[in-house]
Amino acid sequence: MKAPSVFELLFWVLAGLQTVAALQSTPTVTVKRNNHQGPVANNFITTENGQFRVNGSEFKFVGANAYWLPTLNTEEDIRDTLSNMSSHGIKVVRLWAFNDVHAIPENGTWFQLIANGTATINEGPNGLQKLDTVIRIAESLGIYVLLSLTNNWNPMPLFDNLNISLPLNPFDARELPTGTGNNLPRNFLGNDYGGMDAYVREFGTNHDDFYSNDTIVEFFNNYTTRIVSRYSNSTSVFAWEIANDPRCSSTISASDNCRTTTVTNWHARVADSVAAVDPNHLVSSGAHGFFCAECPKLFPVTAPPPPPQPSPPPGERRRRRDIGPLTKRSLLLEKKATRKSNYLSKKSSRPGEGSVRIRGRWVAPPAKRQTQGDFGVGSAFDGTFGVDSEDILNVPNISFVSFQLFPDQEQYQVGSPSDDILNPGQFFNETVQSGISWIQRQVRAAQLINKPIAMTGFGLVTQDNAPRFTSFNDSMPRGDVAVASPDNSTALYGVTDEQRNDAYSQWTNAAVAAGVQGILFWQWGQNNLTAQPGTSISPVNNATESSPVNNSTTQSPNDGYSILGVGEPAVQDIIETTADQLSPAV
Ligand SMILES: *[C@@H]1O[C@H](CO)[C@@H](O)[C@H](O)[C@H]1NC(C)=O
Ligand SMILES: *[C@@H]1O[C@H](CO)[C@@H](O)[C@H](O)[C@H]1NC(C)=O
Ligand SMILES: *[C@@H]1O[C@H](CO)[C@@H](O)[C@H](O)[C@H]1NC(C)=O
Ligand SMILES: *[C@@H]1O[C@H](CO)[C@@H](O)[C@H](O)[C@H]1NC(C)=O
Ligand SMILES: *[C@@H]1O[C@H](CO)[C@@H](O)[C@H](O)[C@H]1NC(C)=O
Ligand SMILES: *[C@@H]1O[C@H](CO)[C@@H](O)[C@H](O)[C@H]1NC(C)=O
Ligand SMILES: *[C@@H]1O[C@H](CO)[C@@H](O)[C@H](O)[C@H]1NC(C)=O
Ligand SMILES: *[C@@H]1O[C@H](CO)[C@@H](O)[C@H](O)[C@H]1NC(C)=O
Ligand SMILES: *[C@@H]1O[C@H](CO)[C@@H](O)[C@H](O)[C@H]1NC(C)=O
Ligand SMILES: *[C@@H]1O[C@H](CO)[C@@H](O)[C@H](O)[C@H]1NC(C)=O
Ligand SMILES: *[C@@H]1O[C@H](CO)[C@@H](O)[C@H](O)[C@H]1NC(C)=O
Ligand SMILES: CC(=O)N[C@H]1CO[C@H](CO)[C@@H](O)[C@@H]1O
Numbered sequence: 001m002k003a004p005s006v007f008e009l010l011f012w013v014l015a016g017l018q019t020v021a022a023l024q025s026t027p028t029v030t031v032k033r034n035n036h037q038g039p040v041a042n043n044f045i046t047t048e049n050g051q052f053r054v055n056g057s058e059f060k061f062v063g064a065n066a067y068w069l070p071t072l073n074t075e076e077d078i079r080d081t082l083s084n085m086s087s088h089g090i091k092v093v094r095l096w097a098f099n100d101v102h103a104i105p106e107n108g109t110w111f112q113l114i115a116n117g118t119a120t121i122n123e124g125p126n127g128l129q130k131l132d133t134v135i136r137i138a139e140s141l142g143i144y145v146l147l148s149l150t151n152n153w154n155p156m157p158l159f160d161n162l163n164i165s166l167p168l169n170p171f172d173a174r175e176l177p178t179g180t181g182n183n184l185p186r187n188f189l190g191n192d193y194g195g196m197d198a199y200v201r202e203f204g205t206n207h208d209d210f211y212s213n214d215t216i217v218e219f220f221n222n223y224t225t226r227i228v229s230r231y232s233n234s235t236s237v238f239a240w241e242i243a244n245d246p247r248c249s250s251t252i253s254a255s256d257n258c259r260t261t262t263v264t265n266w267h268a269r270v271a272d273s274v275a276a277v278d279p280n281h282l283v284s285s286g287a288h289g290f291f292c293a294e295c296p297k298l299f300p301v302t303a304p305p306p307p308p309q310p311s312p313p314p315g316e317r318r319r320r321r322d323i324g325p326l327t328k329r330s331l332l333l334e335k336k337a338t339r340k341s342n343y344l345s346k347k348s349s350r351p352g353e354g355s356v357r358i359r360g361r362w363v364a365p366p367a368k369r370q371t372q373g374d375f376g377v378g379s380a381f382d383g384t385f386g387v388d389s390e391d392i393l394n395v396p397n398i399s400f401v402s403f404q405l406f407p408d409q410e411q412y413q414v415g416s417p418s419d420d421i422l423n424p425g426q427f428f429n430e431t432v433q434s435g436i437s438w439i440q441r442q443v444r445a446a447q448l449i450n451k452p453i454a455m456t457g458f459g460l461v462t463q464d465n466a467p468r469f470t471s472f473n474d475s476m477p478r479g480d481v482a483v484a485s486p487d488n489s490t491a492l493y494g495v496t497d498e499q500r501n502d503a504y505s506q507w508t509n510a511a512v513a514a515g516v517q518g519i520l521f522w523q524w525g526q527n528n529l530t531a532q533p534g535t536s537i538s539p540v541n542n543a544t545e546s547s548p549v550n551n552s553t554t555q556s557p558n559d560g561y562s563i564l565g566v567g568e569p570a571v572q573d574i575i576e577t578t579a580d581q582l583s584p585a586v
Contacts, residue, residue, distance in 0.1 A: 041055040042235065043236075044235060044281070045059060045144070046282075047452050050451060059517075059583075060582035061092050061582060061583070062089055062519050062521075062579040062582055063090055063518060064524040065093070065095070065457055065521065065523040066094075066095055066524045067094075068095075068187060068190075069081065069093065069134050070095065070131045071130070071536040072530075072537060073530045073532045078134055078137050079137050080526070081529075089578075091142075092143070092144045092520065094145075094146040094456055094457070095148070096147075096190070096244075097111075098194060098195065098227075099112070099193045100114050100199075101194060103115060105186060105534065106534055107535055108187060108535040109187065110122055111128060114198050119222070128227075128230065132230075135231060139235065139236035143236065144236055146241055146456065146520070147231075147241060148242075149228075149241065149242055149270075149274075150194075150244070151193060151194070152472075153197075153244070153245065153250055154194055155191060184475075185534065186534070188538075188559075189470055189559055190244075191475070192475070196246075200252055204216055206254050206258075207251075207252040207253060208249070210266075211262050211263060211265075212257070217266075217269070221270075224270065224273065224274060224277075225277050228240060228274050229277050229278065231278075232277065232280055237280075237281050238282070240278070240283050241283075241286040242271065242284070243285075246266075246387065247263070247385040248262070248263060248387070249386070254386065260292055263392070264391045268298070268299075271283045282400060283397055284398060284402045284454075284456075285395075285402055286402060287389045287392055288389070288404050289380075289438070290379075290383070290384070290388070291381045291388070291389065292383035292387070292388040293381070295391065297390075299392075299395055300394070301394055301448050301449055380410060380412050390445050398451075399452075400451050401445060401449070401452070402454050405435050405438055405455060405459075405507065406459060407424040407431045412438040413434040423491070424460060424461075425463070425495040431503065432503045439507060442455070442516075443516060453518075454518030454520065455511055456518075457522040457523075458522060460499075460500050460504070461561065462495055463494040463496060463497075464567070465560045466492065467481055468559065468562075469493075469494070469559070470559045477560070481493050497566060497567035500571075508574060508577075508578040512581045518582075521563065521575060523561050524556070525556050525558065525562035525563045527564065531554045
């Protein structure tokens with residue numbers, strides 16, 4: 001490996017100084033990211049006074065996720081998809097601007113080879129030119145792209161667990177010997193695009209080496225620098241998202257040294273680096289939104305008075321609860337309530353999947369369920385994942401607040417029942433309510449630092465989609481098709497389509513009423529895409545339930561959240577309604 005250049009060393013020294021300066025200087029200042037201030041009609045997004053702005057006006061938007069867009073096989077497919085999205089009012093599309101491989105695949109898209117102690121970026125027609133195409137077409141349709149630079153999730157246990165013995169647990173591996181039933185093509189799942197662990201496998205040991213090991217930090221900085229500078233003048237980039245769902249651990253576990261401050265400090269370095277390369281675009285975190293009231297802060301909030309609450313839109317009759325700031329006292333009260341209701345409902349509980357801290361050490365998530373007793377006010381509030389999003393969001397070069405909402409995978413509840421994650425459908429009302437209060441808490445956090453806020457991904461698994469539901473740290477569908485009901489009868493996993501639509505309506509209404517300015521559905525689904533062997537759109541023929549179903553053309557990938565299917569028009573209606581609520585036609 002070559003030694004870093006003088007420029008690079010200087011750069012990191014400067015980045016470090018900026019961070020140190022930020023650490024020392026309170027109160028923090030909300031830096032306006034973007035050279036293009038003022039009412040210049042140049043299409044660049046800026047932030048000002050807690051708003052997104054473009055061309056001198058406030059910008060609010062509905063959007064959708066389609067991580068797979070650059071892997072589609074034809075330009076026409078990319079155009080059809082973006083154009084279908086646009087026809088339903090979608091203005092921002094969130095997708096992956098990374099696609100790391102450890103060996104060059106025979107077919108399909110890849111952006112970076114990480115192997116043999118080095119990293120090689122692919123600028124060819126099956127490389128960054130695919131991303132160029134997406135961005136060019138988005139621009140022609142007036143759509144913005146929100147580009148994620150890496151992913152916390154990339155399960156690949158044949159590499160992660162060398163002691164793995166056959167027969168393999170089908171929930172553990174993607175790269176399985178043929179015959180084991182895992183026939184999902186590469187890039188079908190959002191966690192199959194490489195990411196942090198692709199670097200860690202090659203250059204490190206623990207997941208958090210990604211945040212701390214200088215070699216890895218340099219490789220990732222080189223990648224981001226190449227990508228960010230490639231599109232720094234593009235008027236269709238909404239923002240750079242530092243990472244999808246960053247945490248202390250992933251399939252590869254974390255060292256004893258990982259702290260919330262490790263993840264925050266890494267954000268500050270990357271945000272400074274991106275800002276230095278690209279002064280035109282916003283930068284966001286991509287973290288899930290986990291709180292940790294008691295964690296030490298690198299970027300403490302010295303609260304300015306929050307701006308006046310927006311009045312609810314006409315006809316909005318929802319009762320708006322005042323949730324107040326997140327304090328130790330409010331958490332203790334909630335914890336007390338949780339204990340009481342846990343006792344009353346006598347339900348077992350399990351932690352959210354992702355990462356668990358056991359005796360001070362961050363360990364890999366359980367492959368499947370694990371039972372655990374009382375865990376306080378819940379993993380979303382106690383630093384379980386090594387993430388303190390309030391600290392991250394107050395990093396000066398992070399331009400806006402972002403968060404996600406996935407009740408099938410995380411537990412947001414601080415009340416009863418505590419085990420809704422076993423099947424949010426069984427506790428539908430509580431799932432909806434805990435989602436609403438999660439959204440309101442995030443808005444409160446945004447108001448305290450006077451930055452705009454977007455919900456960058458949310459979804460609920462329906463019974464129709466349950467056979468395809470693959471959580472972010474699994475490489476195959478989980479198989480939660482039938483689950484035990486509280487009355488011990490068997491129930492279907494997931495919500496009905498009607499419940500999904502109800503939840504999506506309630507969440508989007510609550511988000512609009514609370515003041516969320518951008519709402520991105522997870523995830524868009526598109527029909528009639530051109531299939532090619534060895535790509536995300538493969539002509540999978542031996543239709544298992546987790547595979548696309550037809551040959552020459554087929555559907556976009558479905559991880560259990562695709563809106564395609566019988567409920568599709570209803571979700572499209574909700575997307576359109578939300579678009580109207582956010583930016584009413586004038
Ligand atoms: C901003 O102005 C440019 C130039 O007039 C225009 O092309 C673009 O559509 C505008 N953007 C938005 C979001 O209105
Ligand atoms: C949506 O996609 C289909 C192909 O699946 C295409 O024929 C149609 O024109 C697209 N609709 C719009 C509004 O772009
Ligand atoms: C890594 O190096 C070995 C030995 O030179 C070579 O066989 C292999 O193909 C290389 N792997 C990649 C992905 O380039
Ligand atoms: C990075 O991690 C690798 C593997 O653990 C180790 O050999 C190397 O010394 C680390 N580099 C630094 C700068 O910590
Ligand atoms: C990063 O890029 C610089 C400049 O191109 C190069 O000198 C350096 O070797 C690269 N670092 C790594 C780890 O690839
Ligand atoms: C972006 O625009 C600036 C100013 O016009 C120019 O100097 C720079 O080379 C452009 N960068 C790219 C990557 O096109
Ligand atoms: C769920 O909420 C709806 C509407 O608020 C209510 O009608 C229904 O009774 C509730 N169901 C349960 C099981 O609490
Ligand atoms: C469900 O089954 C468990 C274990 O067999 C038993 O302890 C419990 O009482 C049953 N619950 C109901 C409501 O029948
Ligand atoms: C790659 O594509 C070719 C041509 O479609 C096909 O014959 C081959 O089987 C594909 N390879 C893989 C690994 O899918
Ligand atoms: C589909 O899978 C079944 C069982 O594995 C096998 O018997 C059958 O031949 C396969 N069909 C095709 C068309 O590959
Ligand atoms: C897909 O391929 C299978 C096996 O070759 C064939 O039986 C089936 O009719 C094809 N389906 C479509 C929609 O073309
Ligand atoms: C334009 C086009 O080919 N539309 C087709 C897309 O796929 C759906 C469902 O498979 C068909 O019903 C459409 O005719």
